[in-house]
Amino acid sequence: MNHKQFVLLVLVWSLFSFSHCKEDETDNTVVDPPEEEKGRDLTGFYLGADLSYVNQILDHNGIYKDGGVVKDPYTIFKDHGTNLVRLRLWHNPAWTKEVYGANGTQLYNDLYDVEKAIKLAKAQGLSVLLDFHYSDTWADPQNQKIPAAWQDVRDINILRDSVFNYTRKTLLYLDGKGLMPELVQLGNETNCGMLYTDAPEGFPACNVCNGAWQQLGTVLNGAIAAVKEVTATSAVKTKILLHVADPKNVEWWFDNITTQGAVTNFDMIGFSFYPLWHTTVSPDQLSDKIASFRSKYSKQVMILETAYPWTPNGDDGYNNQFGSGTPVTGFPYTRQGQADILRKITQEVLDGGGIGVIYWEPAWITSSMKDSWGTGSSWENCAFFDFDGNTIDAIDFTKQKY
Template sequence: MSHLYSFIIVMLLSTACSSDSSIGPTINDGNEQPTESDPVYYSTDQFVMGADLSYVNQILDHGGTYSVDGEVENPYKIFADHGTNVVRLRLWHNPQWVQDEVYEDPEKPLYSGFEDVKKGIEESKTQGMAVNLDFHYSDIWADPSHQDVPAAWMEITDIEVLKDSVYNYTYQTLEKLNDEGLMPEFVQIGNETNCGMMFTNAPENFPSLNGCNGNWENLGAVINSGIQAVREISANSETETKIILHIAQPENAEWWFENITADGGVSDFDIIGLSYYSQFSDTPLSGLSSYIQSFRTTFEKEVMIVETAYPWTLENADNYTNIFGENSVEPNYPATNNGQLEYLTDLTRAVIDGGGSGVMVWEPAWITSNMKDLWGTGSSWENNAFFDFNGELEPGY
């Protein structure tokens, strides 16, 4: 929607200015309060207003277009122009299935593989935005229920070898990016690692990284290997990269971070990253700020929402069934343009009230197109995007 981030920023400016948190956002002082027609943009040090744009390159390759007032524009530029200061991009180890299973075409790019992500980083930085590089440490989606071992590491049986593999992969990836001036400002070591990493398809003798089974020492050792690689590259880079550890839903975070810091021995990270989808969470929006404040106090880390979304309609633009349906609509936030805006505004206000450091919306550019994944053609998320079914940025309010 046009000026969505700008509008949220203006609405929240007075709230943010009144915050006295040491870790939370700070706003440049000024004698005049901005108006909606005079938007104020945050720097990443003040507050992250982020968007996960991992699908954009694939959408553009398959007929999708983005426009503002009827004029086709570069989607990265659209987000930068409307207040986005961080682009989040997922990285899979070797997503060969994109060519073999989805497109059955060896000429297709390996979307969310290194070259595709590098292209997204270049586009983002060209538009003046920072980057959050999300290492999934998997060849495919990593989430609380799916943490698959990359095919290249399936034969590993020794935790030391696995640590070295994670270190070398992380180091080499970032080294290549840094050599081209593309070092990300944020790096996630894992994605929604609620029970751990690399365990859902692990062979019997693969080192167990399942914290839910008590394997915190192994999990911590692997996470620390990734962290070490980030720190070493960042030390020789012009970019001082912040490290994020990411858990889905606030109610799961305290238990996880208590265990990973104590039994796992992990301490050298900067940000507690949370997925927050209130529709799937035991934490109501009204309780989010207290969770964030508690995490900041307990763990003395920044706290950031690195995934969230809300629908603006319950209609479909294609035959790919939408993930967010009727049961995803919260009371007082109808599935309308205004409902989406009010929800994201209130969520951002809750993060600021809790002293949090930012919000990243998940895939707000996943419009319908001829792109494919393992489950369908088009988009299962277009009703959560910031664009209408024709790829037009929604009108401002």
């Protein structure tokens, strides 16, 4: 064999060996994608949006777009993966009509406005969380005003019956329309309780910051009894949530309401987490907190409100609630920053074994709607829409591979 023949033989053998090695590598090997690419099964996990203002915005020149095309907002949220709509209910919010003066035509966030919203949400196949504020106006950690209809109550048992009857009547009405909510929230951000702000002398105020755990427990147990009575004959077996603001308050509040208040017959613990306001617990600590709550109380856990700005700027003369302070480290006030922190929060809830995340008022864009403090929106820089009404990145937090 001469040199040329030897070289040729080596080349042929090399090509033969290489081709067989490639066949062996590809023909019989099945490679699973990495776990992080598979994503978790989110069946049963609530990816929610509080759309309480939407009907009023639509009535006052608000326009929603998706990809530049004007669309119904309930459809937009469904198309982007939202599976739950949260709606607040006020007892008799006459002021929502009065702020428009002679141009006022109807009440908003009353039973009939909520009925309309539930119908529109359910038409899209969305579940509904009904948020009873037990007030004619906003109920939150700073205000828990008594409905005008209950101002003359002086006995805790009569107050309990008032709450029971109102809750029962509301749910019976909705159930009769085929609009029974899948979830109900009894009270909104009830850190110090409810039905106590500017309480008249002799009113059985349920302020737990003054030690009234037993009184609050009596009222909450009345509301729970009403839900249980209606769900006993309803096709929808509605779950019950209780709600406080800021995860730092969860253990103090639920320790006391379940013991001193004797309130135990509920299904879920809900809390608000606004990372720019609730700074004692960082986003990185949420999963551990949620896992601890689940273990301690044997209840499901859910973030009922969260939000973050995508810009520090505004689109109207109504001062924004967020955007002037320092952003959370790693999450600038940009579209990407808003999307990233929402995905981070959702991942933490999943890691802790929580059951859902609801973004508060992602559709509160600017329009000619009014409230007691301004015209337009104090939240348009936290919405899931830009200043032209088009959807932005954060609305797709529902489609992340968690």
